[in-house]
Amino acid sequence: MSARRPIPRWADVALLPAINLLLALVVSGLVVLFVGENPLHAIQVIIYGAFGYGDGFGYTLYYATNFIFTGLAVAVAAHAGLFNIGGDGQAYVAGLGAVVVALALDQTHWLIAMPLAVIAAGAVGGFWAFVPGWLQAKRGSHVVITTIMFNFIAAALMVYMVNRVLKPASTMAPESATIAVGGRVPQLRQFFSFFGYSPVNLSIVIAIAALIGVYILVWHTKFGYAMRVLGQNPTASRYAGISNSKMIMITMTISGALAGMVAINEVMGVQNRLVLDFVAGAGFVGIAVALMGRNHPIGIALSALLFGALYQGGQELQFVIPGITREMIVVIQALVILFTGAMEGLFRPSLERAFMLFSPEQKADAVAAATTKTES
Amino acid sequence: MDLAIILSILDATIRLSTPLLLACLAGLYSERAGLFDIGLEGKMLAAAFAAGAVAAITGSAWIGLAAGMAVSLSTALLQGVAAISLRGNQLIAGVAINMLAAGMTTFLGQTWFSQGGRTPPLGEGGRFEPITLPFANELAGVPIIGPIYYELISGHYILVYIAFLMVAVTAYVLYRTRFGLRLRAVGESPKAVDTAGISVVKLRYQAVIITGLLCGIAGAYFSIAQGSGFGNNMTAGKGYIALAALIFAKWKPVPAMFTCLLFGFLDALQIRLQGARLGGVEIPVQAIQALPYVLTVILLAGFIGKAVGPKAGGVAYTKER
Numbered sequence: 001m002s003a004r005r006p007i008p009r010w011a012d013v014a015l016l017p018a019i020n021l022l023l024a025l026v027v028s029g030l031v032v033l034f035v036g037e038n039p040l041h042a043i044q045v046i047i048y049g050a051f052g053y054g055d056g057f058g059y060t061l062y063y064a065t066n067f068i069f070t071g072l073a074v075a076v077a078a079h080a081g082l083f084n085i086g087g088d089g090q091a092y093v094a095g096l097g098a099v100v101v102a103l104a105l106d107q108t109h110w111l112i113a114m115p116l117a118v119i120a121a122g123a124v125g126g127f128w129a130f131v132p133g134w135l136q137a138k139r140g141s142h143v144v145i146t147t148i149m150f151n152f153i154a155a156a157l158m159v160y161m162v163n164r165v166l167k168p169a170s171t172m173a174p175e176s177a178t179i180a181v182g183g184r185v186p187q188l189r190q191f192f193s194f195f196g197y198s199p200v201n202l203s204i205v206i207a208i209a210a211l212i213g214v215y216i217l218v219w220h221t222k223f224g225y226a227m228r229v230l231g232q233n234p235t236a237s238r239y240a241g242i243s244n245s246k247m248i249m250i251t252m253t254i255s256g257a258l259a260g261m262v263a264i265n266e267v268m269g270v271q272n273r274l275v276l277d278f279v280a281g282a283g284f285v286g287i288a289v290a291l292m293g294r295n296h297p298i299g300i301a302l303s304a305l306l307f308g309a310l311y312q313g314g315q316e317l318q319f320v321i322p323g324i325t326r327e328m329i330v331v332i333q334a335l336v337i338l339f340t341g342a343m344e345g346l347f348r349p350s351l352e353r354a355f356m357l358f359s360p361e362q363k364a365d366a367v368a369a370a371t372t373k374t375e376s
Numbered sequence: 377m378d379l380a381i382i383l384s385i386l387d388a389t390i391r392l393s394t395p396l397l398l399a400c401l402a403g404l405y406s407e408r409a410g411l412f413d414i415g416l417e418g419k420m421l422a423a424a425f426a427a428g429a430v431a432a433i434t435g436s437a438w439i440g441l442a443a444g445m446a447v448s449l450s451t452a453l454l455q456g457v458a459a460i461s462l463r464g465n466q467l468i469a470g471v472a473i474n475m476l477a478a479g480m481t482t483f484l485g486q487t488w489f490s491q492g493g494r495t496p497p498l499g500e501g502g503r504f505e506p507i508t509l510p511f512a513n514e515l516a517g518v519p520i521i522g523p524i525y526y527e528l529i530s531g532h533y534i535l536v537y538i539a540f541l542m543v544a545v546t547a548y549v550l551y552r553t554r555f556g557l558r559l560r561a562v563g564e565s566p567k568a569v570d571t572a573g574i575s576v577v578k579l580r581y582q583a584v585i586i587t588g589l590l591c592g593i594a595g596a597y598f599s600i601a602q603g604s605g606f607g608n609n610m611t612a613g614k615g616y617i618a619l620a621a622l623i624f625a626k627w628k629p630v631p632a633m634f635t636c637l638l639f640g641f642l643d644a645l646q647i648r649l650q651g652a653r654l655g656g657v658e659i660p661v662q663a664i665q666a667l668p669y670v671l672t673v674i675l676l677a678g679f680i681g682k683a684v685g686p687k688a689g690g691v692a693y694t695k696e697r
Contacts, residue, residue, distance in 0.1 A: 031480075035487045083467055085414075141676035142685075144467055145623060148414065148616055149669040156666035164660065287471055325486045327493075330479030334472050338458065342469035345462035 007348070007355050013299065017292050017340055019347055021306075024335035031331060037323045049316025050309035056316065058188065058198025064308030065200070065265045068207040070286025071304050072214050073129075073259035075295035079218055080251040081231035082136075084129060086147025087259040088283030089154030094125030094260030096161060098267040099176050099274040106183030113183045118206065118264055125260020126253040128154065133252025137245030143252070151283075162276055176274040185269040201269035206261055211297040214258075227251055259283060281330075285311075288333050291341040307333065379520070383527045385644050390532065391602065393640025394539045395420070395594045395611075399618035400625070400632045401539075401546050402590035407627055408550070409583035410563040410688035414470035415455050416591060417615025418477035423448035423595025425481035428495040428606030429488065431502040431599070440502065440600045441535075445592030451477065452588025453581075460580045463692035474615075482608055495599070495606040504533040504601040533601040535593060542590065546629040559583060563686030566693040576693045594618075620672035627685060639668045 006012070029039035050060045070087045077084035084090075097120030105113040132146035159174075166176035185202050189195040218224040229237040230247050238244055266278045285307055292306070293299030314329035339346065356365075399416045406413040423444035431440025451473060458469040485493040512530035515522045550556040558579055562569045566576045598614075599606040621639055625631035646664035 031483075035484070085467070085471065135673070135677045139677040139679075141673070141678070144412075144414070145619070145676060146673055149620060149673050152613060152616065152669045153666045153673075156662040156669075160660050160662040284471065284475060287468070291468070323487060325483055327479045327483040327486070330475055331483060334475035334479055337468060337475060338454075338472035342455075342458040342464035342466075342472055343462050345464055 007352050013294050020339040023339050024332055027335050028332045037321055042317060042324055045317050045320045046313025050313040054194040055196035055198045056312055058195035058200040059312040060308040061200040061204055063311040064304045065204045065207045066262045066282040067285050067289045067304035067307050069261040070259055070282050071289030071300040072210055073255045074286045074290035075300060076214060077251060077255040078295050079231050080227045083144050084147055084255045085144055086150045087286045088279050089151035090125040090128045090256040090259040091262035091279045091283055092154045092158055093128045094121040094263040095267050095274050097121040097124035098263040102179045102183035102268050106180035108182050110186055114185055117268060121260040121263040122257035126257035129256025130249060130253040133249040137248040166274055174276050179272045184272055199270040203265035203269045211301055215297040288337045292336060383523055385648055387527050388644035389641040392643045393636045394536045395597045395614055396618045396621055396639055397539045397633060397636040398590050398594035399615055400621045400636050401542050402587045403619055403622045404627060405583045406587040408563045408686055409559050409580045410686055411459055411580060412466045412690045414467055415473035416618055417611055418474035419448045419451045419591035420595035420611045420615050421481055422451050422477040423592040424599040424610050425606045427596035428599030431498055432496045435502050437502055437504045437600050441596045444596035445589050448592030448595055449588035452584050456581055456584035460577055466690055493608040498604045503604050506531045507534055535597045535601050543629050543633045563688055566688050617668055620668055624672050624675055642667050
């Protein structure tokens, strides 16, 4: 094979994801067409629903907050070469930490309750990821399988905890007691009436802080460097004197703690109590977000916003066009994961070839390589 | 507990283990060929929907089964193209397949049938009926053996018998045929297989095809045998339990059967044990629900035995040039 140069960085981080997203949208559009609806109208509705007015935009940001957390959780693990598929379960059990602190401190002030709840939710979510990390580091069981199993164990545990422990005797519905105002995260609409009735809340500030924090952690600390070395080449990192097992355990804990922040947004910011299944698949959206965002905070912020818009627009879609349900969004999300994550090989080779023709020196190289091949 | 209760629990065990067993054996082929398959759930779900929808329209369970197998097969091939030909990440391909199936089935179900994602209930012939084995009625009166034969062995759907037959077939194929030897080899050392002049890609595609077909039967079992019509997210994580069972059985067909029976038994037990007490303490149903997953985690961690998967699992094969 001729010496193929890797494509330029901008193409790798922007063009390739864009092509993949476009392809996912085109395939979804064909599905919409197939059921007899107009895909262009659907896209119009989604864009208006997500960005067209204050309430809609607020909802977009609220969904994006969750996806930033789960996207970062997947990305941090990915930098260390780990695939954390258990964001859903980690966020779910983190709800326990959040709700216990919020209920205990709901007679104080959110400035006291929120930071402590962040720590508690992070600790519980982190623990739920630490165990699979520990099992991989010390016992050699694959983190992917363990985190899948932990998602199901979390689901069973939470049904038990909500029904048997947290549910007040007076309520019938499977949910915890309601958190009083002092334990709730303030809504952005309290400061900006622009957001109407949407539930976007101060958790988004934590999300932005987490984006910056992850950027600094991964690219500007010794720990982040060790993490990336481990992800690139575990043997090299061991020779460099890095303790791989320690790195795996710490990285997984950080990843789980990030996923756990979803609980702050949902339990303290939106529902004001712990309800069953409050994560609603956000952990899996995080996989799509991290893949599209190339595991970089800026990319994650943008793709979380994109998926937030799709989720909010999708809600709108089923009101405006009854023929299309919001599950269409899950299809788009699945296609994005498929094209950007698993079918990367679909476009990269042809893109590499295309770029070789554009760059003169690369073209010269390619011609030279081709000539030697034919001459020999 | 008297015999009748024990028999009814064991009967439920067989009914609940069947889809697990089919999916588990399906996964066995792929994983033995060196392909991680966390997309069993998605393939089953897609098949359950296709089988339910087609059986409802045509009124034939057999055409429904064929449709389920066809859809599961094409889903498996899509996953295969990503994982084998394009050398993509097999785990991510599986996640995508699961999500795609969850979204597509609900979306198409709602669009086509407008019953909240359900397919219409199946009439006569649209659904597999239990089969009464020869002499079951005559023997029913015989003490002990009679009820065991009548309740436990006879009176299941044909797919149940197919599932248990597949255990023997899989064991034979895996250990007694040339294909089986090559399949095991390609999961351990694809390079050796390639050196011997056998196509790694072709073998892996063959494994994926078998996986797709078996997942199709498993999925159809949900909608046109056990249930009457497809319901939202009907497989409810059974694909993941099957994956757990596969690991628990250390990727071997006969242990896979026993593991699926065990997990099916736990499932049957937790339905029975709603509110049951043990020594004055109520056993939480959720504890039994979580048991298969907990057991798998403990096994994987090497605390009881050791589960080591096929060595080349998860790695796409690149031919040397």
